[in-house]
Amino acid sequence: MSRYRGPRLRITRRLGDLPGLTRKSARRAYPPGMHGQNRRKRSEYATRLEEKQKLRFNYGVSERQLIRYVKKARRVQGSTGKILLQLLEMRLDNTVFRLGMAPTIPAARQLVNHGHILVNGRVVDIASYSCRSGDVVGVRNREQSRAMVEQNLQYPGLANVPAHLVLDKAKMEANVIGLCEREWVAIKINELMVVEYYSRKV
Structure with missing residues (x-):
């Protein structure tokens, strides 16, 4: 199953506001699950993964599609992160x-x-x-x-x-x-972390 069809508020509680996924806002400000309120310090990998997941869930693309977009963005001259966002926005x-x-x-x-x-x-x-x-x-x-x-x-x-x-x-x-300019991208994201996440995988 390539596309997420589960509860959307669960995702927004974990990843923050995703304007493309849902208009609703979570009532609780902490992530779901038993340890949602007292999570330990996250590793660099976890932070990069979270940024990548934000992009995936907001635009509703599968992992395979996102990898394809990253590869395409790398082939174009310029900032890979910015071009990746442009490809998704268009x-x-x-x-x-x-x-x-x-x-x-x-x-x-x-x-x-x-x-x-x-x-x-x-x-x-x-x-x-x-x-x-x-x-x-x-x-x-x-x-x-x-x-x-x-x-x-x-x-x-x-x-x-x-x-x-x-x-x-x-x-x-x-x-x-x-093309869509960076300041018009609605989602709050650090696209460089997404590029770093895929640097070893692609």
Whole structure:
């Protein structure tokens, strides 16, 4: 089973706030389990693993997919951590979420998989599709699709649309005008630790 389908609040209690995974916030500020309140000092490896898990659960990718993204980021010139975040941010399911068309990334993935989303006028049902500059992301011209997205746009998961996306709420479509900048990444993460975690594995 590649994708996590268990209780989401358990993950947010362990890893902290993950805006892409759930809108709810945990009532208890300490991790779940018998020793949640009196955990011993964590090792460097545990800290790196936690940062990697944050990335995995927030964007809803499997371990294999994340390794593939790390390898791809390494091949591109520049900061591997920054490029890794850009690759994850430019996924279609995340783009739909950041536009406010879905309350969470899992909900956005479902919208994409069920064929409600168009890219450049064509139905794209692959959540991992990588959006590029110049792409137009819209909603399928069906009553069910438009009603669902219209309702979600009233209560978006995140308040602000990132600078690389230009949203037209009336038409329910958006233009991708570039790559996502680091300051627009919603999750609080140290991407360098993720790169360090994979340095010995990849």
